[in-house]
Amino acid sequence: ATEAPKAASQGKALASPAVRRRAREAGIDIAAVPGSGSKGRVLKEDIQSYVDGGK
Amino acid sequence: MATQTTKQPDVVTSVEVIDGHALRIPMFQLLDKDGKPHEGVTLPEIDKDLALKMFSTMQFIRVLDERMIAAQRQGRISFYLSSLGEEAASIGSAAALKFDDMIMGQYREQGSLAFRGFTIKQFMNQLFSNAEDLGKGRQMPVHYGCADLNFMTISSPLGTQIPQATGYAYGQKHEDSGLCTLVYFGEGAASEGDFHAGLNMASVLKVPAIFFCRNNGYAISTPISEQLAGDGIAPRGVGYGMKTIRVDGNDILAVYAATQEARRLAVEENEPVLIEAMSYRMAGHSTSDDPTGYRTRDEEQAWRDKCPLKRFRNYLLSKGWINEEDADAQQQEVKEAVLAALKEAEKVPVPHIDEIINDVYDTPTEQLKEQLEQLKEHVRK
Amino acid sequence: MATQTTKQPDVVTSVEVIDGHALRIPMFQLLDKDGKPHEGVTLPEIDKDLALKMFSTMQFIRVLDERMIAAQRQGRISFYLSSLGEEAASIGSAAALKFDDMIMGQYREQGSLAFRGFTIKQFMNQLFSNAEDLGKGRQMPVHYGCADLNFMTISSPLGTQIPQATGYAYGQKHEDSGLCTLVYFGEGAASEGDFHAGLNMASVLKVPAIFFCRNNGYAISTPISEQLAGDGIAPRGVGYGMKTIRVDGNDILAVYAATQEARRLAVEENEPVLIEAMSYRMAGHSTSDDPTGYRTRDEEQAWRDKCPLKRFRNYLLSKGWINEEDADAQQQEVKEAVLAALKEAEKVPVPHIDEIINDVYDTPTEQLKEQLEQLKEHVRK
Amino acid sequence: MAKMNLLQAINSALDVAMAKNDKVTVFGEDVGHFGGVFRATSGLQEKYGRSRCFNTPLVEQGIIGFANGLASQGGLPVAEIQFGDYIFPAFDQIVNETAKFRYRSGNEFDVGGLTIRTPYGGGIHGGHYHSQSPEAYFAHTPGLKIVIPRNPYEAKGLLLSAIFDPNPVLFMEPKRMYRAAVGEVPEEEYTIPLGKAEVVKEGSDITLVGWGAQIEVIEKAAELAEKDGVSCEIIDLRSILPWDADTVAESVMKTGRLVISQEAPHTMAFGSEVAATIQEKAFLYLESPIARVSGLDTPYPLAHEKEYMADHLKTYEAIKRSLNY
Amino acid sequence: MAKMNLLQAINSALDVAMAKNDKVTVFGEDVGHFGGVFRATSGLQEKYGRSRCFNTPLVEQGIIGFANGLASQGGLPVAEIQFGDYIFPAFDQIVNETAKFRYRSGNEFDVGGLTIRTPYGGGIHGGHYHSQSPEAYFAHTPGLKIVIPRNPYEAKGLLLSAIFDPNPVLFMEPKRMYRAAVGEVPEEEYTIPLGKAEVVKEGSDITLVGWGAQIEVIEKAAELAEKDGVSCEIIDLRSILPWDADTVAESVMKTGRLVISQEAPHTMAFGSEVAATIQEKAFLYLESPIARVSGLDTPYPLAHEKEYMADHLKTYEAIKRSLNY
Ligand SMILES: Cc1ncc(C[n+]2csc(CCOP(=O)(O)OP(=O)(O)O)c2C)c(N)n1
Ligand SMILES: Cc1ncc(C[n+]2csc(CCOP(=O)(O)OP(=O)(O)O)c2C)c(N)n1
Ligand SMILES: [Mg+2]
């Protein structure tokens, strides 16, 4: 039941709140981060590579 | 339009303090302690078959209780609760009912259930919480119940069955069934608020219910002197405007006759009746209890002399309806049957794990099915 | 070691059905309905000061009740609940107590509170839930309480105060205070389980408590005939082995004398006492209720003739302790004082918002402080 | 169809049920000739006789004990508790008896025919003994169903379902809407399924969950939010037990945000269960913490009732906080 | 210091309290000469007399009603309810009276002197009427304190705090540990603050929260997890009301994960409040959903007690799921 059954809605991200925090701390919009997890879930590595890529 | 209908009381012009013991209620008894009918009494009409059924049920229950106390000591069951010394109260009252009347028990009325036809096997299945237990192994030992025998499943919280009996009897009256409900409870349980609720409502709503109090002197360790200050339970009936009978609970014929009259009042006149049966809890409260800590051996001995089983046996012997050898032989047979059934029941497995979620609702909810699935998955690991 | 101490009952040898009305309890009365003492009675020793205090309290309460019913109709308060017709029961009983005795009310005993010295202003502050209300505006109108006057704050759930009175009285006995607790309740509330609990425990624990039932014939719309089937409440006392007095609740002298005797029994002999005061609820249950839907005008009229205020007034007139003019003038004064106090109280603001979290615990928890802060922030928006 | 207020809808449901099945009986304090203190049972005694609609003595534990017994006999009792605040003396009969009757007996006996009706909730200047919302006290009790309608139409349909549901149901009526809420209600029988939430209004930015009288509060809050351009999805749980977590979770997976608005004091109100379950079911979708707007953790006050209540303004603020998180 | 089991620790606390203040009285069903069915009050009647330690009639609503009255008079009653399963007849006296006494009277009166002791919990083959963990039923009640000790040392210190705390306290004793738990306990008076959780074990990967007998279960689960290299922080709430959300939130902000393990049936157990509150307070730190390990949503069974219980294995599985989320 805790499994994500579908992808996030338009303009929203699939991510744990802790990952959301990391995005906030990095000053980026998490909805823009491509997620590598199941159903496009954004993982903390994704934030990191987005930040690295952005640099 | 309703009107206020308290009858105008008589007037007195000096403070009249009614004493708390203004009403002394006598106890009805037919057999003396040796089983001899009192001079000139009218005995209830009980034919030989019925008398023997009552007697053999008494013998069975005595054996069952003694055996299961032992079984608990041996660690074969977790808990047991006997009716030693009180067999006449339950069996005598059950015998005076129609089979279709509802019985609601407290937990010390295995006699009534046996009288209705609950088999040794059924007793054992419940006591071992096995897959064949009618209650599906969900309740502690002695919490019997059987719809086919019109014996409501027992519930541990004390007194709750009392207003339930009032409601059940209301339904019987509403259906014009000609039936009644008899509800048992201890003198301890009679302290609960539910007792007050049940009796008062029965009086006002005029339902065919018999409130049968087994006054056995104790509630676990608490003697009746610390339970109540009045003259037992019977005078409370008068407080509710309810017809009331006090009877010797160790005299099965008196119990039978009293219950018969109560049933007549209940069914024919919609008059609920309170019966207080005076008896004594011969054993500990349950196998978890040791009464030597709170009462004297002398007291116990005095009551042992009033044994209801011995008393009825003597009566039947004198009447020539039984003889010593047959009675003893029967007892021996029962002993063996009980032991055999016990060994049988021990072997029956526990109920299927699915039963853990059945009967919470009429059908399991989605959440419950999910919880069961998780549980099974967990068990598989 | 405890022993079982039910006295052995007498034995009878035929089924003796005790009738629900086996015990008829008479009603104690001193004054006839015109206020004339019955022939040859001993009146309680009440000096002129006390008699006038009782009378003026009755007058005050009558005025207060009538005025506040009107105030509710005018929309000035949300709710009111009068004691019209029952002034003698509360005031007569309160007058027989010591000031330090505890009184626990149901909600129709403003007379007792006024007798103890609750001021018009204090009444009004409570009725208007304003910042000066001792109860801090937290309860509906008429839920008075005052520690200084030994009058326990009233609680809406019916019957709960009855076992509480038993506990309070136990504390008084434990401290050897020579004091008692008097607890009021209606004949309707006497159906609650808490009634049974409170009276039975009091009997067993022998506490100095007086259980004062105001039997006014109705519980909202429910007449006593649908509340109980026995002879009122008094016979229940006997069921608990408790000393019991039935008194004419509209005869303030009889109520006084009965309560005096009950207090003596309670304090000197640790004998709890049940008093049943027979009276009638002259008005609707509360301002939310209209009794014309469920009872006849004739019935009301019959009771109007038994008015306790008129009866006592006649007695005092005949004794020469009051005269018509002074009594009327006093009444007029009270009317004006009540109106003035009402106008005053209306102007007092509601309690400070901080009071919303005080007294949940002895000091507000951190969570509560946080919730109050959020609330204040929200209000500021 | 007819215009009915919530009381009339209840009365109509009882009438339909009693006409349909003569095992249906209605009883409680003052419910007989008088028709109950709110008049929900008006006319029923006249129509169906004293044996099917009657006053009981004043004893809640007795009313429910009696009702349990009557239901176990095969009756369909509809017991009234005059105020939700006075249901606690019957707590043992409900929690230990009603709820466990079928389970403990291995289905030898059940009280599925039982329905308990009781008015609940604040906003009527009733202080702490005429204003409580005690649903959460019962929601920890497997075996019970708990149902709360938000308007007259729902009230009638849900009550009819409750009466004929083969399980015991606690039916709680929002008393401040008894006369205030008026709507079109069919005069004949109809039912609304138990255990199913309803999406009262669809939206995409935030999910708002409530039940009973609180739905009106939530709707007002949503109106304010819509003015700010926020699209709110409103869900009425309707059943508190068993409750429809899936409908809520689905909505939150769409909106990413959840505000629960409830009357009862904050700690351990039913919103706690909703929040606990939804953070699990829709974890990865949550854009902000699930918020609960509730009464304060105090007994229900009188003078400060307005401040105490979880009103539309507090709910609106919570919506804004959730969106601006 | 002496070795005591949990019962002896309780008995010692009562003894110390009664010796210290003669307003302390102890009563309930069978607590007098007999010393209670579990013998928690053994010897107290002999030592302090029948007026300070006594049997009551068999009526829970009366026991608590009486206790409320005695406390309002200035006494320090310690009332025993024989089993937590039998506390429900007293629910009205506790929820409507005890909890609201001070508030409704504007502090004219209070029952702060009251302590209610009751054994709770499963694991003793007691079926549904000797096994329940009813703390959650009371936790929705502002005005009450609820305290549950996990071992003998805690039991004595917390009970002494409860008895002398100026607020009414419901003190729940894990009966399956009565004799099973043994530890060093000072013979003299000492107290442990109410409303404060304790970090029983520090750790960095996941926070485990529980109370009472469940702490032992959690410790076992943590041992298993540690073998997998998982560092668990264990928090004993000790007080259920008011409860120490800050200590839990702080821990979760560190570990990012939370598992609550509790005996009671899942829906609306106290874990729901913990989860609802912590997802709010520590939202941005959550790496995985807050998980609750609980009893099933059924009455407490007998034959399948073992399967029903939230044991260390189920708790361990939940820890793994949380970490692998
Ligand atoms: C409501 C409730 N409180 C307490 C108990 C624990 N208890 C079980 S039996 C018992 C004593 C009952 O005494 P009594 O009613 O006289 O029946 P007896 O055992 O003597 O037959 C007690 C206190 C319970 N089962 N239910
Ligand atoms: C436990 C509880 N149930 C119901 C009510 C609602 N109620 C308030 S007063 C009342 C009638 C009380 O009648 P009675 O005890 O005779 O007192 P009276 O009003 O006649 O003085 C009822 C049913 C309540 N306050 N508490
Ligand atoms: Mg007994």
Ligand SMILES: [Mg+2]
């Ligand atoms: Mg009345």
Ligand SMILES: [Mg+2]
């Ligand atoms: Mg149903």
